Amino acid sequence: MIVAEQKPLAEILHLIEGYNKLLLLGCGSCVTVCLTGGEKECEILASALRIKRRLAGKPVEIKTHTVTRQCDPEFIDELQDMVEDVEAIVSMACGVGPQYLAERYSDKYVIPAMNTKFVGGSIQQGIWEERCSLCGDCMIHLTAGICPIARCPKSILNGPCGGAQNGKCEINNELDCVWHLIYKRLAAQGRLDLLKRIIPPKDWSESRDGGPRRMIKEGI
């Protein structure tokens, strides 16, 4: 899933400065799962913003609502009535949500309340970690099911680099060197031969470097 976190409150307050009637819009998808932009977080953020603005002598009127998905026009269309009398829409979805809102309600100021972090999953209660960098050409069958593109800070395909020591990455000694993990898993599987092969350079045209991508599912 897409993992996103809320921007600091001070930053959101700065972004809504001068706006007195807002729609704060949660998203029922990924950000609900990672507990940052769903219905509950939407209400909490709205309260926090109202209190701060009241204390600053500049009260703000905030309507709240959470849609099933902000990345789908049909759920955005529903908002027509709600959007009409607000000055700005604050989105709590990943980076896709505010873009859909800005496109559909092009006369409104749309503010992102979130920083979209990565595609990943939870590793324990309350902790999420990056697992995929959307390169468009998956090859983790060669690397013991561990993605070095997403998880090595240098995205090295024939690692580890010379900076890894004691199983940790050179940039942070709390970060596992993914190539160390790959090595250990392949060793346990008796498949170390895979590491003797040189993995060829990546075709980055399949990734975002080839421009924004589109997927078409035939027969729909």
Add this chain to the structure above:
Amino acid sequence: MLTSAGSNLERVLKSGRHVVTAELGPPKHSSPHNIIRHTKTLKGYIDAANVTDCQSAVVHMSSISAAFHIMNNGIEPVVQVTCRDRNRIAIQSDLLGAYSMGLKNVLCLSGDHQMFGNHPTAKNVYDIDSIQLIQLTRRMCDEKLFFSGAAIKEFEPKFFIGAVANPFADPFEYQVDRLEKKINAGAEFIQTQCIYDLERFARFMEMCVERGLHERAHILAGVTPLKSSRAAKFMQNRVPGISVPEEIVRRLTKAEDQKTEGISICIEQIKYMKENVKGLAGFHIMAISWEEIIPEIMKGAGICQCS
């Protein structure tokens, strides 16, 4: 068949004579004054000067430009090329330019991560990695092809291609495999990371010799004299991929004159390796910000063959 670059370093290594190379760091400004001074100090001592490519991810004069100054002042340079800052297009363009200036040796490496340097908010590139960079350079020289497969119709470069190995990186047992991978990709000479843990290095070299890697590539042992116990601790804790045994830190701490002790340690290490470690083709001295000390180390260690 690997094409010959005809560089001096290649010729000397192939002749079987032990070589000594040294690292010359380009300046953090636009004057070649200091590198020219260092070049003049080291001329007649070293066989080649290895020129770093924004080491530690700190902005320095480009390795190609600095190498050009070094070459013009009488030492053959080895141009470092890292994958951190340039994609395959920029790297190939720089390789063509470097060769056009008469630079014939390149050393392919990944490069330190930008978070170590003075622009930690930079975007890194890593379009290709160090092993793919060796392949890229080989393809240009041997097959007269750009990396994409497009032909270099004429005037293809001919580089003597090197790579690095770190016997102190982990997993240890994989480092020899990875070195072999670099040699399979086409590296002809190898520079190691700074060696302080002689025991581990000896084990590493035994494994290389067992596989005959020393016969397929010329392996140069990297050494760095330490100026002080503070420098040793910095190396121990802050420089990725280096292992400094406690004993060395203790010796430097106790010494009355830490610089002299640092030189003695370095000389002892070189002598030890010369006598006890099989498979070495020479030494690579990385006297960081201490280039003027190199002749004294070479004389002390008895590796001053070319003066």
